[in-house]
Amino acid sequence: SPGAASPALEREHRTGAAGRLADHLLVLEEGRVVADAPPRAVFAKRDLIHRLGIRRPADEPEARWEHLIGLPASRPAASPLAELHGVSAGYGRRPVLREVDLQIHAGEVTALVGDNGSGKTTVARLLTGLLKPWQGHALVAGHKPRSADGEVGLVLQNPLTQLFCDTVGEEVAFGPTNLARQEPERLAAVLAANDLESLRHRRPATLSCGQQQRTVVASVLALHPRLLVLDE
Secondary structure: OOOOOOOOOOOOOOHHHHHHHOOOEEEEEOOEEEEEEOHHHHHOOHHHHHHHOOOOOOOOOOOOHHHHHOOOOOOOOOOOOEEEEEEEEEEOOEEEEEEEEEEEOOOOOOOOOOOOOOOHHHHHHHHOOOOOOOEEEEEEOOEOOOOOOOOEEEEOOOHHHOOOOOOHHHHHHHHHHHOOOOOHHHHHHHHHHOOOHHHOOOOHHHOOHHHHHHHHHHHHHOOOOOEEEEOO
C-alpha cells in the first residue's frame, strides 16, 4: 500500500548472518534456482553446498575435524617442518606469547584457535619471518623462516591487502615471475584448481570477496611453498 515500507534486500557473503536473518534462501547457479527452502534445509544439502563452495554457518560444523582433514594415525618420525622453541614475542612493550613450543610436520593440517588477541596472527607472523621473537627460536625446515623466497606462504584475512596487480592472471604469476620461477603449465593448473581461469583477465578489485580470496590463495600456491599459513 502507499506509504508502506518496502521489504529490505540484503546482500551478505557470510552464511551465518544469512541463516539468522532470513526465513527463506534461494541458491542460484548460472542463472538457475537450484535450492529454494528455509536456511536449515538448504544447508542440509551438503553435496550441493560443497559443489558450489557455499560455507556452512560457523555454528553448524559439517563434520568432525578428523573426518574433514584426514589426520594421520600418528605423527611422523621425521624432523618437523616448522617449530617454535620457547618463543616469547609481542609488539612494542606489549607481550603476546610467552615461552610457546610448537611443532608442525610436513603433510599435517594444524588449526590454531582462540579469542581475538590471543596470539593466532602473532604465531603466523613468526612462522613466516615477519616478526622476530623476543626470545626463543622460530624455524622452518631447520632455519629461520624466509617468506621472501616463497618457502613459506601467507594468506591474510583481508584479501585486498595482498592484491595489487591489474588482472587476476598477473596476480597469480607475479611471485613466480619475480623469483624467476615461471612455469606456464603450473600457473595454468593453479588457476584451474582455484576456478579462476575464466577470471584471469578481470581486475581483482571487481571480484567478489570469495573470488579475491581464491586469487590470493592461487598466487601463494604458485610459489610451491613448503609451509602454507592461512590467517583466518
